[in-house]
Amino acid sequence: MRIFALELNNDILGLEERKAYIEALISKLPFPDLVLLPELAICSYLPNQKIWAYADQNSQDTSRWAKAMAKKYNTFVGVGYVDYEKGDYYNRYLIADENEVFGIISKSEGEAAVFKRGWFDNIINTPFGNVAVAICYDSRRKHFYQNIEDKEISLIVFPHGSPASTKKTGEEEAVNDYFCNLYAEAFDVPVIYINSLGQLQSMPGLMGKLMELLKFTMNGKTKIYAEKGEDIILDVEEAKGHEVTLTPQRRNKEIVFHDENLTKENLLFRKTILKLDILIGKRQYYKHKPQ
Incomplete structure (x- = not known):
């Protein structure tokens, strides 16, 4: 299976503009079987309530677009988007071919002031096997692991809209390599x-102020972690490609967590600043969302 991951320019705004931009990139890929896009790819990663203006309605428009792209380029498509359903906004990801959407994943621990949070499923059943999808922060949380630890998995996908300091790119890469390799080794499937x-758009709350102070940006670092198969040589700067045979696998080793987290984090920060930020964010979400 020829898998491609597209690292998108977050500064391009507008639904139609981004759809045209994404299609232009897909059209350059050589014989893609699966094209995977980042978190909130359709609208760009906007971590504030302005993103609501770009919301799909019950995944209808994104589903149509993904199926159209799949048909035109004879591929499967995975795409992130903001969705509005039954009075709430969700950070979502779907995988489709030209005929159907195989599943929709919602981010469990989404940006508190912007999206409905909850404990959601993480597996999409496709013709090429179960695909485990964890959107951004969910990929480092125990909830995701518990959802997939006893399942047969063919592929793991981590769509991100992840900002970090440009002064710590080495640290960012090391963390990515750590948790992605843990899953790649535990399940023996590509991650x-x-x-x-x-640029990172304004984010509400204490975390937003901290990121602004530290000049966080979206740094890409898109990567395919796979022991088997081979990389596809490309002249498309935004793309990473890998050809591999996907086979269902069961977990062969345990992944150890630090409380609910895959990586060690400052406990004081988590129990004070982050906890307070989430609480305030939830209040802002329920205050401003349509009633």
Whole structure:
């Protein structure tokens, strides 16, 4: 299977503009079987309530677009988008071919001021096997692992809209390599990390202020982690490609967590600043969302 991950420019705004931009990239890929896009690819990663203006309605428009792209380029498509359903906004990801959407994943621990949070499923059943999808922060949380640890998995996808300091790119890469390789080794399947590149739009709350102070940006670092198969040589700067045979696998080793987290984090930060930020964010979400 020829898998491609597209690292998108986060600074391009507008639904139609981004759809045209994404299609232009897909059209350059040599014989793609599966094209994977980052978190909130259709609208760009906007971590504030302005993103609501770009919301799909019950995944209808994104589904039509993904199926149209799949048909035109004879491929499967995985895409992130913002969705509005039954009075709430969700950070979502779907995988489709030209005929159907095989499944939709919602981010469990989404940006608190922007999206409905909850404990959601992480597996999409496709013709090429179960695909485990964890959107951004969910990929480092125990909830995702518990959802897939006893399942047969063919592929793991981590769509991200992940900002970081440009002064710590080595640290960012090391963390990515650590948790992606843990899953690649535990399940013996390819792991696809996809992130966007560009400016970070304003984010509410204490975390937003901290990221602004530290000049966080979207640094990309898109990478395909796979022991088997071979990389596809490309002249498309935004793309990473890998050809591999996908086979269902069961977990062969345990992954150890630090409380609910895959990586060690500052406990004081998590229990104070982050906890307070989430609480305030939830209040802002329910205050401003349509009633």
